[in-house]
Amino acid sequence: MSYRGLDDLDKELWRAIVELYSSDPLTHCYLMYDLVYELSNIEVLFRVSGGRINAYVLVWRGLRVCGVHLWGSDIEMLKRIELPWDRPMFIHLYTDDRRDVEKVLNILAGGGAVVRVKEFYDMIVDEGRFKPYNPGAARRLGEEDLEQFLEIKRVQGRELDRESARRVLARGRYYGVYVGSKLVAIAGRYIALPEVWVVGDVFVHPEYRRRGYGKIVTSAITRDAVYSGAIALLHVDVENAPAIRLYQRLGYRILRKRVWLYAEPRRGQ
Numbered sequence: 001m002s003y004r005g006l007d008d009l010d011k012e013l014w015r016a017i018v019e020l021y022s023s024d025p026l027t028h029c030y031l032m033y034d035l036v037y038e039l040s041n042i043e044v045l046f047r048v049s050g051g052r053i054n055a056y057v058l059v060w061r062g063l064r065v066c067g068v069h070l071w072g073s074d075i076e077m078l079k080r081i082e083l084p085w086d087r088p089m090f091i092h093l094y095t096d097d098r099r100d101v102e103k104v105l106n107i108l109a110g111g112g113a114v115v116r117v118k119e120f121y122d123m124i125v126d127e128g129r130f131k132p133y134n135p136g137a138a139r140r141l142g143e144e145d146l147e148q149f150l151e152i153k154r155v156q157g158r159e160l161d162r163e164s165a166r167r168v169l170a171r172g173r174y175y176g177v178y179v180g181s182k183l184v185a186i187a188g189r190y191i192a193l194p195e196v197w198v199v200g201d202v203f204v205h206p207e208y209r210r211r212g213y214g215k216i217v218t219s220a221i222t223r224d225a226v227y228s229g230a231i232a233l234l235h236v237d238v239e240n241a242p243a244i245r246l247y248q249r250l251g252y253r254i255l256r257k258r259v260w261l262y263a264e265p266r267r268g269q
Helices: 011-023 025-037 075-080 098-110 143-156 162-172 213-227 241-249
Strands: 002-005 042-049 052-061 066-072 089-093 113-125 175-179 182-192 196-204 231-237 253-265
Touching (some): 011 025, 011 042, 025 052, 025 066, 025 196, 025 231, 052 075, 098 113, 113 241, 175 213
Parallel strands (some): 066 089
Antiparallel strands (some): 113 231, 113 253
């Protein structure tokens, strides 16, 4: 058994990564996407035995929030990698063992983080199960929608500068619904791979909810995902019953429930 990082990324390790991803794209899509498209923003540590990866920790460093994915039973790997303790982190766990969750909580507490435990469903749909809902009522967002996109992100509580918003629109393949000249609903994607698209950032302006706009924009981006031949995957808080019902009406089904930990630096640190 050995631990290997990005500096050790040779043909042998890459083969092991591809084999792992191919065995379960729905679980390892973040790993593959970040290795291909976000290499300068990530750190990864793999535990390798017999030419196979049996655990890894992936750290993606965003501008404001960082994502951490811990897969496998080697919870102590979190101590072997440099975590961004100065910024909020979403830690995605791929285990249903409460003892493992407690171990992670203890490590985060030892680093001075304040942690909230959340549970999310992973929901999926393919072309055969997809039930489109008026996707033509949404339009693909582009440069001409930049000001309205910035405004709805402000309402959402996420301030973006113009250049960041341009990158998000370009890479996220966003759709939106307008009421008059006002953008009132958005949905996009986080990841696009041949096998999996991760759909997300579904948001409807509070003044325009319960009119079907969230269903329309989710349908539009899901249509693009499944018509490309991929499975559409999204994450939803287990307590968000209205969103779960919306996704189910589009054909999504619950794949699994996972624990996410939201860790913030303790005030004064």
